[in-house]
Amino acid sequence: MALYAVGDLQGCFAPLSRLLDMVAFNPSKDHLYLVGDVVARGPDSLACLEFLYHHRDAITITLGNHDLHLLACTTLNRSPSPKDKLQAVFDSPKLPQYLDLLRAQPIAVHLPNYNSFISHAGIHPTWSIQDALKYAHFVEQCYRGKDANEYYLNMYAKHPVGELSMLSKHARFTAIVNTFTRMRYLSTQGELDLLNKGGTNDCPTLVPWFDCKRFKKSKTSFIFGHWAALKGVTNMKNMIALDTGCVWGGPMSMLNIATNEQYLSK
Numbered sequence: 001m002a003l004y005a006v007g008d009l010q011g012c013f014a015p016l017s018r019l020l021d022m023v024a025f026n027p028s029k030d031h032l033y034l035v036g037d038v039v040a041r042g043p044d045s046l047a048c049l050e051f052l053y054h055h056r057d058a059i060t061i062t063l064g065n066h067d068l069h070l071l072a073c074t075t076l077n078r079s080p081s082p083k084d085k086l087q088a089v090f091d092s093p094k095l096p097q098y099l100d101l102l103r104a105q106p107i108a109v110h111l112p113n114y115n116s117f118i119s120h121a122g123i124h125p126t127w128s129i130q131d132a133l134k135y136a137h138f139v140e141q142c143y144r145g146k147d148a149n150e151y152y153l154n155m156y157a158k159h160p161v162g163e164l165s166m167l168s169k170h171a172r173f174t175a176i177v178n179t180f181t182r183m184r185y186l187s188t189q190g191e192l193d194l195l196n197k198g199g200t201n202d203c204p205t206l207v208p209w210f211d212c213k214r215f216k217k218s219k220t221s222f223i224f225g226h227w228a229a230l231k232g233v234t235n236m237k238n239m240i241a242l243d244t245g246c247v248w249g250g251p252m253s254m255l256n257i258a259t260n261e262q263y264l265s266k
């Protein structure tokens with residue numbers, strides 16, 4: 001049995017398929033963690049969802065911003081943006097099954113036996129793993145619950161600042177979702193900056209979320225995607241950035257979680 005993690009698919013099915021062939025992925029024995037953003041922008045989101053649904057017992061997705069956006073649009077009856085190339089997904093008769101699959105997925109996963117934590121964008125430097133799992137549990141209950149539309153309506157509100165415990169439940173949902181799925185940089189005061197998408201040298205006044213003393217001492221590996229401009233480089237052994245910009249012409253990255261071996265799609 002092997003555990004793998006793969007970077008953002010964003011509708012790129014062929015490179016995923018080549019990576020799985022490279023490691024002879026066996027869905028009856030192995031498990032595949034997807035770091036989120038399995039859909040949107042790329043050519044074949046429908047094929048990605050079909051594959052993930054077919055192998056649903058062998059996969060776990062830590063939801064990304066695009067996955068939650070798809071859930072939000074369908075729940076709120078909004079059309080997809082043409083640039084997301086999701087029309088085939090919206091037209092599919094199997095859309096309800098794909099949405100059920102996404103909704104059942106977590107937003108963060110801790111694998112204590114492998115000293116690994118997986119989420120789409122990362123973990124806030126002030127959150128312990130226990131805090132993060134508690135926050136993840138809260139938002140998972142929100143997007144699975146019957147009031148999910150209320151949370152989605154608030155999802156693109158201005159990023160709430162301040163202590164999570166002081167926020168309303170809707171603002172808390174948005175703050176936690178933004179951290180797990182959209183974070184790249186923090187201000188020197190520790191607030192999320194949701195505008196800059198550049199590489200780590202492009203924003204001298206901001207700090208990459210993982211550039212923090214606590215993580216340098218941590219025995220836990222943090223496996224994440226979302227930040228294509230890093231091109232997989234964090235210069236920290238336990239910070240594993242798997243979004244290598246496949247949808248933008250780069251390779252797709254895969255990690256063997258137990259051995260740390262990495263694979264790039266050709």
Ligand SMILES: [Mn+2]
Nearest residue numbers: 037064065226
């Ligand atoms: Mn993303």
